[in-house]
Amino acid sequence: MYAYDQYDQAMVDARVAEFRDQCERRLAGKLSEDQFKPLRLMNGLYLQLHAYMLRVAIPYGTLNGGQMRVLADIAEKYDRGYGHFTTRQNIQYNWIKLEDAADILADLAKVEMHAIQTSGNCIRNISSDHFAGAAADEVADPRPYAELLRQWSSFHPEFSYLPRKFKICVIASENDRAAMRLHDIGIRIVERDGELGAQFYVGGGMGRTPMIAPLIRDFVPLDQLVTYSEACLRVYNRYGRRDNKYKARIKILVHELGAEEYTRQVEEEFAHLLDQGVEPPLAELERIKGYFRDPDMPDAGQEADRSDPDFAVWLDHNTHAHKMPGYVSAIVSLKPVGGIPGDATAAQMRVLADLAERYSFDELRIMHTQNVVLPHVRKADLYALWQALNEAGMGTPNADLMGDIIACPGLDYCSLANARSIPIAQRISQRFAANGKEAALGELKLKISGCINACGHHHAGHIGILGVDRKGTENYQLLLGGSEAEDTSLAKITGPGFDELGIVDAVETAADVYLRERTEGERFLDTYRRIGMAPFKEALYD
Amino acid sequence: MKLITGNDLKTGAVTWWTGDGWSIHIEDAADAGDEAEAIATREEAARRVNVPYVIEAEAGPDGAPRPAHIKERVRALGPTVRVDLTLKPDDPTAAQKVI
Ligand code: HEM
Ligand code: SF4
Numbered sequence: 001m002y003a004y005d006q007y008d009q010a011m012v013d014a015r016v017a018e019f020r021d022q023c024e025r026r027l028a029g030k031l032s033e034d035q036f037k038p039l040r041l042m043n044g045l046y047l048q049l050h051a052y053m054l055r056v057a058i059p060y061g062t063l064n065g066g067q068m069r070v071l072a073d074i075a076e077k078y079d080r081g082y083g084h085f086t087t088r089q090n091i092q093y094n095w096i097k098l099e100d101a102a103d104i105l106a107d108l109a110k111v112e113m114h115a116i117q118t119s120g121n122c123i124r125n126i127s128s129d130h131f132a133g134a135a136a137d138e139v140a141d142p143r144p145y146a147e148l149l150r151q152w153s154s155f156h157p158e159f160s161y162l163p164r165k166f167k168i169c170v171i172a173s174e175n176d177r178a179a180m181r182l183h184d185i186g187i188r189i190v191e192r193d194g195e196l197g198a199q200f201y202v203g204g205g206m207g208r209t210p211m212i213a214p215l216i217r218d219f220v221p222l223d224q225l226v227t228y229s230e231a232c233l234r235v236y237n238r239y240g241r242r243d244n245k246y247k248a249r250i251k252i253l254v255h256e257l258g259a260e261e262y263t264r265q266v267e268e269e270f271a272h273l274l275d276q277g278v279e280p281p282l283a284e285l286e287r288i289k290g291y292f293r294d295p296d297m298p299d300a301g302q303e304a305d306r307s308d309p310d311f312a313v314w315l316d317h318n319t320h321a322h323k324m325p326g327y328v329s330a331i332v333s334l335k336p337v338g339g340i341p342g343d344a345t346a347a348q349m350r351v352l353a354d355l356a357e358r359y360s361f362d363e364l365r366i367m368h369t370q371n372v373v374l375p376h377v378r379k380a381d382l383y384a385l386w387q388a389l390n391e392a393g394m395g396t397p398n399a400d401l402m403g404d405i406i407a408c409p410g411l412d413y414c415s416l417a418n419a420r421s422i423p424i425a426q427r428i429s430q431r432f433a434a435n436g437k438e439a440a441l442g443e444l445k446l447k448i449s450g451c452i453n454a455c456g457h458h459h460a461g462h463i464g465i466l467g468v469d470r471k472g473t474e475n476y477q478l479l480l481g482g483s484e485a486e487d488t489s490l491a492k493i494t495g496p497g498f499d500e501l502g503i504v505d506a507v508e509t510a511a512d513v514y515l516r517e518r519t520e521g522e523r524f525l526d527t528y529r530r531i532g533m534a535p536f537k538e539a540l541y542d
Numbered sequence: 543m544k545l546i547t548g549n550d551l552k553t554g555a556v557t558w559w560t561g562d563g564w565s566i567h568i569e570d571a572a573d574a575g576d577e578a579e580a581i582a583t584r585e586e587a588a589r590r591v592n593v594p595y596v597i598e599a600e601a602g603p604d605g606a607p608r609p610a611h612i613k614e615r616v617r618a619l620g621p622t623v624r625v626d627l628t629l630k631p632d633d634p635t636a637a638q639k640v641i
Contacts, residue, residue, distance in 0.1 A: 027552060029589040047592060049617050051554035080627055095627075097553045340623055411613060412621040420616075422623045472611060474641075500641075 001064055001363065002147050002291045004112045011155065012109045015116060019043045020102035027098060044115025045101055049415050052096040055118040056108060060128035060146040060170070061089030061366040063113075065353035068364055070111045072349035078104050083349070084413075085334060085342040087406060087457055088167070089127050089366040090118060094413055116154070121162045123153035123233075127169045129177050130365040133292060134329045134375040136321040139191045142172035144289045145198070145225060148280070149187075151288075152226050159233050163240035164248035166233070167205075178368060179484035181213045182206055182460060184250045185232055190219070197221050202232055202262070203254030206454035210490050211251040214259040216266065222285070224270075227278045231270035235262065295361040295376060299326040302380040314386050314397035319377075326379055330360075332372040332389055333396040333404065337433040338426050341407040342370030344394075351392040359385050368457075368484075369406055371399065402438045402446060402511070403429040406457055410450030410467060411474070417450035419467025419474035424448055427504045432511075441511055444524045445483075460484035462525045463507060464491040476503035480510065480536055481528045492533060495541055506540055513539045543573035545607055546582050547614065548594035556617045557591055564591060567629065568618040569606040571599075615640045 004012070019039070026036040040046075044055040056071070063071075071091055075083045078100045079093040086092055096104065108114055117124055126146045133141040149168060153159065159166070169180045172189035180186035186201035197219040204213030220228045236250045239257075254262045306312040319328040332352065335341050344352070352372055356364045359381045360374035367373055372394075377385060389395035398404045405428060408414065410421030425448055432438045447461030451468075458464030464479035475497040482491030498506050511524070513536050518527045528536070546559035550566075557564040559581060561572035574581050578596040585594045602608030609615050620628030622637035630636040 032589065033586075033592050047549055047554060049613070050556055050620055051549070094621075095554075099552050411616055412623050415613075417613070420622065422621075426623065474612065 001062060002059070002143075002288065008112070008151075009109075012112070012114045012116070015043070015114065016102060016105045016109050019105060023098060023102050038120075040101070041119040042116070043101070043105065044118035045096065045098075046119065047415070048094065048409075049411075049413055051094060052098055052101065053413070054093045054096045054101065054104060054115060055086075056091050056093075056113060056115050057118050057125040058090050058113075058366050059150055060126055060132065060143050061130055061368075062128075062132070062143060063364050063366070064362045065357040065364070066362075067111045067113055068349050068353040068356065070107055070113070072346040072353070074104055074107060075349065076346040082343050082345045084340075084409065085344065085366050085370050085372070087368045087370060087408070087455060088125060089130070089368055090125055091366070092409075094409075121164050121166075122160050123156065123162075123166045123168060126150050126153070127167070127178055127183070127368065129171045129173065130367040130373045131177060131320055131329050131375065132172070132365075133294065134320075134322050134327075135173055135175075136323045137175055138173040138323070140172045140189050140196055141289075141292050142170045142189055144285060144292050145172075145187070145189060145222070146170040147288050147291075148226065148285055149229060152229070152280070159237060162233070162237055163242045164245070164250075166236075166250070168229075174486060176484070176486040176488070179457065179460060179488075181488045182210070182457075182484055183213065185229065186213050187225075189222075192219055195221075198225055198228070200228060200232065202266075203251045203259070205249050205251040206457060206459050207249065208246060208452045208454075209249075209251065210454065210459040211255060212488050212490065213251070214254070216259060216263040223282050224274070224279060226280060227273050228266075228270055230278050231266045231273055234269050234273075235265045239265075294324075295363075297324045297327055297361075297376060299324065300378050300380045301326055302378075304379045304382045308383070310397075311383055311386050314395060315382065317397045317401065318399045319382070322376065324376075327376055328379060328382070330374045330377045330382065330385060331367070331399045332374065332394045333398055334371050334394065335398055335404050335429065336393050336396050337403060338430045339393075340422050341405050341425050344372075348392050348394060351388065351394070355385060355388055369399075369404060371404070398438065400443045400445060402432045402441055402444050404445070405429060406445075406447040406461070408449050408456035410448070410456075414450060416453060417467065418452075418469040419450050419476065421448040421450040421456055421465075421467060424465060424467075424476065424500070424503060427501075428507055431504055431508060435508070437508075437511060437515070440515060442523060444511070446507070447482075457484060458482070459490050460488070461491055462523070462528070463510060465503060465507075466493075468497060470497065474500055476500070478503065478506050478510070478540070480533065481525065483525055487525075494533065494537055509539050510536050543599050543601070543607060544575055544578040545571045545597050545599045545609065546574050546578055546585070546594050547571075547597060547617070548585070548591035551590050551592055554592075558618075559585070559594070568609075571607050573607075612640065
């Protein structure tokens, strides 16, 4: 894992001191809220429905046990004993007091964490594959490249006031586990003729105008990665719209110019930048790579003992192939039946820290699906791991099944929401646990957002749910056919919305259409793509 | 009726104008009537509550003010999915009343 050098630490410490002073002045009444708001947002401190909310960055979703333990301590000491893991692989605390904010940031800085650039019109935390460095199908570990870009984008003076927020994702496999093409820039590390390079997909996003990023360059040599990124950002910073917040994301620029014209401008800027010395020396990349070396993983040669049937079910759903023989990556579910997706208590976080240290070379990952990964687990240790997870309520065997719902905080916490998301997720998971259809349905990704901002990825759900406000009451639109994987697609609305109870029935109706229509081996998404919307509409509305 | 609400500067807690100060309990909220906007502006300048604003409400069945919009009713209670963390942890029907 990356470890801060003296520059990283000095920058973060200086920021804590600066913010402490700003908070003190606000508390003393020397700053107005108008003056203070941009300052607190630069440190991830939002004001939400019930309190201040702090969003802490987890770079490319990777953290160690010590860091997880500090996240637990913060939840207990300054919040109400829990935190919420988000689709951008970060954590949010919902009950923060302004008086404590600087102390929290100081605690985070001690374990090389912060909340910088988790808000505002800057380059946000860079996301990545949660199986990075472990997956059998990757051509390289994407994290050193994500880390290089993290350093480049941290406090980048030219890009600290972009037209709008900017989200970058880096992956390194054909299979996309990070919604790469739904980011402002999606980078895929690929191998060509024995050499590594980067594909650039630019102009994707969700929100009110969802778009799938087009490929604008299919091979950028890795010693030009930063320069090419700079060119992409520069064209956006210059021409991205600033007159209308809703048209300010790069996806709108790419769409309005056309991918071809945007690419032409990027290439022109790139040619100009190439001799400007923007690119850090390759030695820097090599230095960073040194931090991401594989742990020493001797093949224990043992398979997991499948004799306990409950364990076997968990093994089938919640483990993922590892590049080293004798190992797997284990998915820890934060989606117990009827639970709040992505919430973890301080006690659970501590269990995760312990288990990471004991079984996974002190590494943890946060998934965009709001679960947690222990990336390098010996198969021989899986049974003990599963038992420990079960004891802590984190052993639900539902990865990528109906119960593994993504849900944003919605109207229970979020000041922008139209409707609540969490209770819908709870009811659906309870319904499908009770009717026993979850296993038969197989892979089915359900994603819920409480408003059009799409923090819950509803556009990318096999089934998506969007909360809307209908004359002051909560109403829910149903969407079908989205995917955030390598076969990225955007879901379509079925028709008129449903009320709070109706939407749960509607999801079951859609699931039943699939069970009736599917052919051998088809997932829900495949059946939808084959038969189209009509049979679903008929069942839902007739 | 018109209520004034905002979030406490120090704690961020939802707070309601009582006529001569602020309370976290909506039961204490006062109808600020035609004065509402002026009070909100004055209180903003006092810098103890973040961005106070005026909302519509009516008298609810239990006599306490009931905001017209669901968002404000959620604010008045707390998260409906964690009644244990709301202002009415012992009332199992509290979340239902918000809807
Ligand atoms: C509670 C405070 C939050 C606020 C105020 C907020 C605000 C927003 C807004 C305004 C957008 C739309 C941006 C645009 O289209 O230009 C957005 C998008 C998004 N947010 Fe949030 N959000 C919040 C929480 C979250 C949470 C909890 C998550 C993760 C579960 C999240 C992840 C995302 C993602 C993935 C998108 C869509 C991707 C994109 O196009 O940028 N946000 N958010
Ligand atoms: S999708 Fe809307 S309701 Fe949900 S967290 Fe984002 S802004 Fe809030």
